[in-house]
Amino acid sequence: MENVLLKNINNPGGHTLKNYLAGGGYEALKKTFKVTPDDIIQTMKDSHLRGRGGAGFPAGLKWSFIPKDPTVDKYVCCNADEGEPGTFKDRGIIEYDPHLLIEGMIIAGYAIGAATSYIYIRGEFEFGAKRLEAAIAEAYDKGYLGKDILGSGFTHDMYVHRGFGAYICGEETALLESIEGYRGQPKKKPPFPALSGLYSKPTIINNVETLACVPPIIAKGVEWFTSMGPEKSPGPKIFCVSGHVEKPGLYELPMGTTLREIIFDHCGGIKDGKNFKAVIPGGVSAPLFKEDNLDISMDFDSVMAAGSMLGSGAVIVMDETTCMVKSAYIVNRFFSHESCGKCTPCREGTIWATKVLRRIEYGAGRPDDIELLESICDKIFGRTFCALGDGAVMALRAFINNFREEFKYHIENKKCMVQA
Numbered sequence: 001m002e003n004v005l006l007k008n009i010n011n012p013g014g015h016t017l018k019n020y021l022a023g024g025g026y027e028a029l030k031k032t033f034k035v036t037p038d039d040i041i042q043t044m045k046d047s048h049l050r051g052r053g054g055a056g057f058p059a060g061l062k063w064s065f066i067p068k069d070p071t072v073d074k075y076v077c078c079n080a081d082e083g084e085p086g087t088f089k090d091r092g093i094i095e096y097d098p099h100l101l102i103e104g105m106i107i108a109g110y111a112i113g114a115a116t117s118y119i120y121i122r123g124e125f126e127f128g129a130k131r132l133e134a135a136i137a138e139a140y141d142k143g144y145l146g147k148d149i150l151g152s153g154f155t156h157d158m159y160v161h162r163g164f165g166a167y168i169c170g171e172e173t174a175l176l177e178s179i180e181g182y183r184g185q186p187k188k189k190p191p192f193p194a195l196s197g198l199y200s201k202p203t204i205i206n207n208v209e210t211l212a213c214v215p216p217i218i219a220k221g222v223e224w225f226t227s228m229g230p231e232k233s234p235g236p237k238i239f240c241v242s243g244h245v246e247k248p249g250l251y252e253l254p255m256g257t258t259l260r261e262i263i264f265d266h267c268g269g270i271k272d273g274k275n276f277k278a279v280i281p282g283g284v285s286a287p288l289f290k291e292d293n294l295d296i297s298m299d300f301d302s303v304m305a306a307g308s309m310l311g312s313g314a315v316i317v318m319d320e321t322t323c324m325v326k327s328a329y330i331v332n333r334f335f336s337h338e339s340c341g342k343c344t345p346c347r348e349g350t351i352w353a354t355k356v357l358r359r360i361e362y363g364a365g366r367p368d369d370i371e372l373l374e375s376i377c378d379k380i381f382g383r384t385f386c387a388l389g390d391g392a393v394m395a396l397r398a399f400i401n402n403f404r405e406e407f408k409y410h411i412e413n414k415k416c417m418v419q420a
Helices: 017-022 027-032 037-047 059-064 089-096 098-112 126-141 172-179 208-212 214-220 222-226 259-266 300-305 324-338 344-361 369-380 388-402 404-413
Strands: 075-080 116-121 157-162 203-207 236-243 249-254 276-280 314-319
Touching: 017 098, 017 126, 027 098, 027 214, 037 059, 037 098, 037 214, 037 222, 059 098, 059 203, 075 098, 075 172, 075 208, 089 098, 089 126, 089 208, 089 236, 098 116, 098 126, 098 157, 098 203, 098 208, 098 214, 116 126, 116 172, 126 157, 172 203, 203 208, 208 214, 214 222, 236 259, 249 259, 259 276, 259 314, 324 344, 324 388, 324 404, 344 369, 344 388, 344 404, 369 388, 369 404, 388 404
Parallel strands: 075 116, 075 203, 116 157, 236 314
Antiparallel strands: 236 249, 276 314
């Protein structure tokens, strides 16, 4: 399959406007201005483009929720926080093809009638932020941003807003709070951002990869997009593969490609000829799979039916030498550190679970620790404002359910099974 989202990943000058225009850049925007905003929203609906940030919500449907009142200010927000461990796909687009994202955001703005958009980028992405700012300046200079874009009568301004590395700001309402200058914490929904978002105005929030899919859909057509992958979850998908594989990296493949094909064909198999043990299919909040799930199609519905989540498409591969107790401890330590503290079950429960996992890992586990961890999970799941607590619980439950014997061995023998 020819790369569309990652076509410039190995092109040193791919991030420039000159290169983008040479490859047909901003032609989709010109086509956009020849039809109505409702036509664009319908095209997104027909494409069945689903959000690539993790939730998989239909983008066109989300855009259609925005009120049509032209007297009300509206906003487009791009979620470029990318804080999920194992995820680095959005960074590839931002650094090597920023104009693809910018064009997608302008089209989204036209579709919902938004004159302003923000790219919320995580603080550690210093290089990417500078690339975006330079690309936005190029777009203003050539008339793709600003007043009366390409003589269409449509005006749109775009800003880069840098975060400070808070994982919670990947949650859409916390992201909006952060842009407004408040502490990044999730808000109760409803009201949803489509009705009361940034500055209490109607707002759409989409992931970088989602918005980067928009120009190719407009330029190449809905049929091109839906020709790849399952009917309800089509299109190209960027999989970011890390861990114990021979060739980790970014892979743009049709949605629905199996885990086995990703790991053993595209990534060259398990590193150094070792045996496969487990894989996290969509970032650390997604429950891990064992070998009997390797033939699952990597699309939203198939992975969910198998008991996990496609999430961001971050595939983390673990070989036979991996200690699952230590892995569970590291993952839960991350969640406990990144909890914003708003909800008591998440704030206290993730720290408690981390302490229990730590003592098991370091040889001080108690006979009832597994049951205690399961009890903590029960007290967190479904009791928080956002999905951070649920994600921590789903990940931990999967570690315990799939590798209970390894946890028992750690507790009973005060050492690791794979290093015994």
